[in-house]
Amino acid sequence: MNETRISVSLESYQYPDGTVALNDIHLSVARGEFTGILGSNGSGKTTLLKIMDGLTKGYQGEVLLDGENVLRLHPRDIYRKVGLVFQNPDDQLFATTVFEDTAFGPRNMGFGEAEVRARVEGALASVDMTEFAMKGIHNLSYGQKKRACIAGLLAMGHEILLLDEPTAGLDPMGEYRMMELLTRLNKEQGVTIVMATHSVDLVPIFLHQLHILSRGRLVRGGTPEQVFTAPDELAQVKLRLPHIAELIYKLKHEEKLSFGRIPLTIGEARREIVEAMGR
Numbered sequence: 001m002n003e004t005r006i007s008v009s010l011e012s013y014q015y016p017d018g019t020v021a022l023n024d025i026h027l028s029v030a031r032g033e034f035t036g037i038l039g040s041n042g043s044g045k046t047t048l049l050k051i052m053d054g055l056t057k058g059y060q061g062e063v064l065l066d067g068e069n070v071l072r073l074h075p076r077d078i079y080r081k082v083g084l085v086f087q088n089p090d091d092q093l094f095a096t097t098v099f100e101d102t103a104f105g106p107r108n109m110g111f112g113e114a115e116v117r118a119r120v121e122g123a124l125a126s127v128d129m130t131e132f133a134m135k136g137i138h139n140l141s142y143g144q145k146k147r148a149c150i151a152g153l154l155a156m157g158h159e160i161l162l163l164d165e166p167t168a169g170l171d172p173m174g175e176y177r178m179m180e181l182l183t184r185l186n187k188e189q190g191v192t193i194v195m196a197t198h199s200v201d202l203v204p205i206f207l208h209q210l211h212i213l214s215r216g217r218l219v220r221g222g223t224p225e226q227v228f229t230a231p232d233e234l235a236q237v238k239l240r241l242p243h244i245a246e247l248i249y250k251l252k253h254e255e256k257l258s259f260g261r262i263p264l265t266i267g268e269a270r271r272e273i274v275e276a277m278g279r
């Protein structure tokens with residue numbers, strides 16, 4: 001069950017202009033996990049995802065996909081298993097319609113038209129985009145574009161999705177829907193997910209595992225409960241606690257109200273408050 005799919009062991013990665021973007025990164029992603037890479041702007045999230053996907057090379061270290069060095073795999077063998085969803089959907093989508101864009105991957109993999117159609121229909125259904133199949137890419141909303149990108153990868157049969165800030169640029173309801181979609185893919189279709197994000201409020205509701213990246217280094221990792229402890233520790237890495245946790249933390253430490261633990265979500269906070277009120 002706890003089988004490692006991706007294992008990253010990097011000493012460093014330096015861009016050609018001399019910027020050292022990553023240092024001493026060791027992490028692994030197990031089958032079926034929903035993992036977050038959390039970090040402020042410029043912390044190295046995009047660089048790390050591109051290295052995991054085999055797009056960025058020239059680093060000191062090793063990335064294994066199912067035990068094999070990604071730099072020695074044919075791109076085809078990487079893309080059969082892993083797909084990266086770029087932060088900006090306009091960097092990913094290029095065909096005229098949603099259907100054509102989603103069909104590009106499976107067609108390129110050599111499937112016949114009947115199989116391509118079945119895959120596209122399945123992938124669009126998975127991301128709630130069936131009704132937009134014939135719509136022009138340019139007429140989609142930003143959130144619909146993001147979902148179309150995910151469909152394109154699902155249609156190729158990816159078991160591992162790497163997503164770069166999938167909720168960035170979406171409105172609050174769109175953020176929530178995106179996280180629910182990813183949770184559904186993870187739980188119901190068994191897709192292993194690694195997402196880069198800086199949205200601390202969404203993380204504890206949805207993610208199992210979390211790695212905090214700061215200035216190219218992994219500074220903490222674990223479950224949301226293990227990672228979100230004190231506000232000052234997060235401030236050091238230019239992040240904060242989820243709002244609800246910050247409130248309860250202040251009530252506990254500054255107003256000296258008795259809370260056993262610091263809840264991270266509204267639901268947990270509600271239970272803790274009701275308990276603290278002795279009801």
Ligand SMILES: Nc1ncnc2c1ncn2[C@@H]1O[C@H](COP(=O)(O)OP(=O)(O)O)[C@@H](O)[C@H]1O
Nearest residue numbers: 015017019021040041042043044045046047048
């Ligand atoms: N193509 C590039 N050339 C030089 N430096 C880059 C390039 N892309 C990113 N960087 C630098 O690498 C660091 C990490 O960037 P990035 O991985 O994009 O962070 P994040 O995705 O967390 O915002 C930053 O200091 C950024 O300026």
Ligand SMILES: [Mg+2]
Nearest residue numbers: 045046087164
């Ligand atoms: Mg980025």
